[in-house]
Structures are given as C-alpha cells and as structure tokens.
Amino acid sequence: MLPELTDATPELCPVCATVLGGGAAWILLSRHLTSKGEIEYCLSTCGCLVVLLNGALLKAAPGRSAVHSSGA
Numbered sequence: 001m002l003p004e005l006t007d008a009t010p011e012l013c014p015v016c017a018t019v020l021g022g023g024a025a026w027i028l029l030s031r032h033l034t035s036k037g038e039i040e041y042c043l044s045t046c047g048c049l050v051v052l053l054n055g056a057l058l059k060a061a062p063g064r065s066a067v068h069s070s071g072a
C-alpha cells in the first residue's frame, strides 16, 4: 500500500518522522503573501518547524526531539 499523504494533518511528521496524534498536529504561526505566493510557517506538535510555499513543503527544521547528532 502506498502511504497516504494529507496536507492538513499528516500522521507522520515529514521532518523527523514522529508519529503525530490525531487532531491539530500543526500550528499555523504566520502567513505571508509574497511575490512567489503564499508563505506559511507551521509548528508541529513534535517541535519541528516547516515552511510552506503555496501549500508545498519549502523548508523544514527538525524539532528538539530530532536533533541528536549535530549539537553544539
């Protein structure tokens, strides 16, 4: 079976692969309209930050639970 991907409430965090519970897994921090489209900053319940451009994943920063190997 193919993994089912949903934009609004993914069951797996696309950044750190933490299993997210049901409900509000993503918190919209801010939204900006730019010349390239709509930029959205969302914070996952696992602590990851993602940046979406027109609803597509543009950048992602692992949350606190995902950073183990590259600490200061």
Ligand SMILES: [Zn+2]
Pocket: 013, 014, 015, 016, 017, 018, 044, 046, 047, 048, 062, 063, 066
């Ligand atoms: Zn995550």
